[in-house]
Amino acid sequence: MEKIKIAIAGYGNLGKGVHCAVQQNNDMELTAIFTRREPQTVKPLSNVPVYHVDALLEKKDEIDVLVLCGGSATDLPKQTAEYAKYFNVVDSFDTHAKIPEHFENVDRAAVEGGKIALISVGWDPGMFSLNRLYASAVLREGSDYTFWGKGVSQGHSDAIRRISGVKNAKQYTIPVESALESVRNCENPELSTRQKHTRECFVVAEEGADKAKIESEIKNMPNYFADYDTTVHFITEEELQRDHSGIPHGGFVLRTGKTGMSGEHNHVIEYSLKLDSNPEFTACVLTAYARAALRMNKEGMRGCKTVFDVAPAYLSPFTAEELRSKLL
Amino acid sequence: MEKIKIAIAGYGNLGKGVHCAVQQNNDMELTAIFTRREPQTVKPLSNVPVYHVDALLEKKDEIDVLVLCGGSATDLPKQTAEYAKYFNVVDSFDTHAKIPEHFENVDRAAVEGGKIALISVGWDPGMFSLNRLYASAVLREGSDYTFWGKGVSQGHSDAIRRISGVKNAKQYTIPVESALESVRNCENPELSTRQKHTRECFVVAEEGADKAKIESEIKNMPNYFADYDTTVHFITEEELQRDHSGIPHGGFVLRTGKTGMSGEHNHVIEYSLKLDSNPEFTACVLTAYARAALRMNKEGMRGCKTVFDVAPAYLSPFTAEELRSKLL
Numbered sequence: 001m002e003k004i005k006i007a008i009a010g011y012g013n014l015g016k017g018v019h020c021a022v023q024q025n026n027d028m029e030l031t032a033i034f035t036r037r038e039p040q041t042v043k044p045l046s047n048v049p050v051y052h053v054d055a056l057l058e059k060k061d062e063i064d065v066l067v068l069c070g071g072s073a074t075d076l077p078k079q080t081a082e083y084a085k086y087f088n089v090v091d092s093f094d095t096h097a098k099i100p101e102h103f104e105n106v107d108r109a110a111v112e113g114g115k116i117a118l119i120s121v122g123w124d125p126g127m128f129s130l131n132r133l134y135a136s137a138v139l140r141e142g143s144d145y146t147f148w149g150k151g152v153s154q155g156h157s158d159a160i161r162r163i164s165g166v167k168n169a170k171q172y173t174i175p176v177e178s179a180l181e182s183v184r185n186c187e188n189p190e191l192s193t194r195q196k197h198t199r200e201c202f203v204v205a206e207e208g209a210d211k212a213k214i215e216s217e218i219k220n221m222p223n224y225f226a227d228y229d230t231t232v233h234f235i236t237e238e239e240l241q242r243d244h245s246g247i248p249h250g251g252f253v254l255r256t257g258k259t260g261m262s263g264e265h266n267h268v269i270e271y272s273l274k275l276d277s278n279p280e281f282t283a284c285v286l287t288a289y290a291r292a293a294l295r296m297n298k299e300g301m302r303g304c305k306t307v308f309d310v311a312p313a314y315l316s317p318f319t320a321e322e323l324r325s326k327l328l
Numbered sequence: 329m330e331k332i333k334i335a336i337a338g339y340g341n342l343g344k345g346v347h348c349a350v351q352q353n354n355d356m357e358l359t360a361i362f363t364r365r366e367p368q369t370v371k372p373l374s375n376v377p378v379y380h381v382d383a384l385l386e387k388k389d390e391i392d393v394l395v396l397c398g399g400s401a402t403d404l405p406k407q408t409a410e411y412a413k414y415f416n417v418v419d420s421f422d423t424h425a426k427i428p429e430h431f432e433n434v435d436r437a438a439v440e441g442g443k444i445a446l447i448s449v450g451w452d453p454g455m456f457s458l459n460r461l462y463a464s465a466v467l468r469e470g471s472d473y474t475f476w477g478k479g480v481s482q483g484h485s486d487a488i489r490r491i492s493g494v495k496n497a498k499q500y501t502i503p504v505e506s507a508l509e510s511v512r513n514c515e516n517p518e519l520s521t522r523q524k525h526t527r528e529c530f531v532v533a534e535e536g537a538d539k540a541k542i543e544s545e546i547k548n549m550p551n552y553f554a555d556y557d558t559t560v561h562f563i564t565e566e567e568l569q570r571d572h573s574g575i576p577h578g579g580f581v582l583r584t585g586k587t588g589m590s591g592e593h594n595h596v597i598e599y600s601l602k603l604d605s606n607p608e609f610t611a612c613v614l615t616a617y618a619r620a621a622l623r624m625n626k627e628g629m630r631g632c633k634t635v636f637d638v639a640p641a642y643l644s645p646f647t648a649e650e651l652r653s654k655l656l
Contacts, residue, residue, distance in 0.1 A: 020587055023589075024469050025468055046589075099652055103652055120656055127462065127466070127597075130640055132655045133640050133644055133655050136644065136655070137616040137640075137643035137645075138609075138612045139612060259345070259612060260608055261348055261374075265605040267602065268602040268603075269455075269600075270599070270600045271599050272596075274596040275596075276592075276594045276595060277595075280588060280593055284587060285466050288466050306656055307640070308639065308648070309640075310639060310640075311638060311639045312465075312638075313636040315466075316464065316465045320637075321428065324427055324636070325427065325428050327457055328427055328448055328636065
């Protein structure tokens with residue numbers, strides 16, 4: 001069997017995660033890593049050629065699917081549309097508000113190139129989106145809830161680090177257990193931002209810094225913390241490295257709804273993820289959708305797609321017969 | 329907008345559930361109910377014409393999708409293949425071991441008729457199957473677990489009722505909480521039948537019946553109870569009607585897996601359902617897939633399909649643009 005030739009563009013945490021994920025899929029091989037850095041400065045996790053991203057088109061024949069592992073802020077809005085002209089691509093674009101615009105740009109390029117471009121693949125957007133769609137299609141009269149955490153928010157950690165006197169910091173988003181329970185009990189609560197999540201911060205202060213001032217600045221920071229109940233712990237750099245060096249995340253998607261001629265029966269659909277490594281799990285989802293992208297393209301499909309457009313069977317290495325007999 | 333014309337074949341608990349579900353979907357209308365009984369003996373939940381099943385072909389123009397609500401033991405193996413020649417159909421065939429055979433038979437008919445036949449739609453097989461597939465495609469190295477309950481098993485309740493001296497009975501299947509916790513903690517337990525579920529029975533004995541003998545017969549019944557820790561409660565018919573007249577069910581699908589170059593990170597994917605009414609929820613799933621069946625057929629697809637073959641977007645009444653901006 002010919003293996004699916006995967007290439008990675010961008011070799012940070014997510015790119016490394018895709019590298020690991022491809023190794024777990026024996027119908028795939030990682031043929032190349034592309035970087036904007038000097039290729040010789042990049043140390044791949046195993047022996048795979050590293051090229052400068054400018055060499056992408058020269059390596060066209062060695063790539064069935066290009067997995068784009070850049071950031072959503074500036075990388076993917078340019079890269080995905082550019083590369084979708086030449087490659088089947090998968091990205092994890094996660095700026096929810098800009099998805100429609102991103103879709104339009106990428107669709108034009110992928111249609112022109114006759115390729116499949118799967119955007120916004122990961123867990124949210126991604127697996128969580130799928131669960132929101134399935135649940136709302138099945139339970140037509142109901143309420144949706146998404147909770148995130150417990151997990152590290154990179155954006156909030158960065159915001160704390162920008163405060164004067166802060167040397168390092170890590171921020172956890174934590175769902176409020178009583179709110180989750182209320183949803184599960186079909187109480188249909190209307191939850192404010194404060195009622196859904198709390199924020200816990202582990203901060204390393206610089207020597208002699210005013211800790212009370214730092215704590216106050218964090219807790220009152222608009223958008224990031226002011227609307228939440230926030231706890232701040234000051235710890236040492238050693239403690240931060242020892243206890244908070246991971247990138248865990250996860251969350252919950254729930255839909256509760258009613259059925260019957262007078263809505264007399266309650267139902268709860270709950271999907272949850274508990275992830276030790278946010279980027280490695282996202283990478284696993286990207287890798288499964290890379291398989292789907294190639295298969296769909298081979299069947300003659302083209303254009304930009306999302307997880308909503310991909311029949312589940314395309315994701316699995318198993319045949320349709322195997323899926324029906326083993327997983328159905 | 330022209331509404332999707334739904335017809336129901338078989339008007340028991342499941343058929344009534346589809347009736348309720350169609351009323352929650354304003355892009356659909358229920359145009360007819362078909363029954364093997366005398367049509368005038370069937371009292372529909374709202375004003376919908378009831379016909380004998382022999383009249384199905386005469387009403388062809390009034391039906392976009394026929395939802396088959398018979399049983400998996402004897403009804404569906406015949407009906408689905410027969411009707412798939414003339415109608416887009418959806419069934420809830422749930423005899424897991426016979427799905428491949430059912431698929432082949434139905435596929436021939438649906439291809440011949442140029443129709444879509446969606447089989448084994450519901451929650452298991454159905455939503456649970458989808459979650460098994462998605463989770464195993466994403467976490468390639470891991471373990472799968474499915475737990476059922478707490479819920480009423482009709483088959484086990486029937487088995488108790490066949491015991492001499494038993495007037496009525498209801499049986500609940502209950503997942504073992506400590507087993508669930510072990511799975512969630514990524515301990516990868518190997519669980520025996522007894523370790524996964526317990527069985528709780530509420531039994532109404534006939535006057536003067538030997539309760540000790542009934543209890544022993546239940547607990548030692550091969551296949552049904554002998555491999556489980558079973559509890560038997562004797563109650564009155566009034567108590568049974570008052571406290572155990574519902575048909576709740578549900579369960580859990582979990583996959584735990586490892587990622588990283590040396591499997592250093594654990595991940596837990598969990599999907600669960602808590603359903604007040606098993607047939608009404610199954611009916612909601614059938615109804616969403618009825619929408620998909622018609623859309624797929626209109627796009628020129630034909631043949632037998634399962635939930636694995638249906639792109640999620642087909643299930644939702646929302647447009648692709650709405651889905652991308654609201655649910656992704």
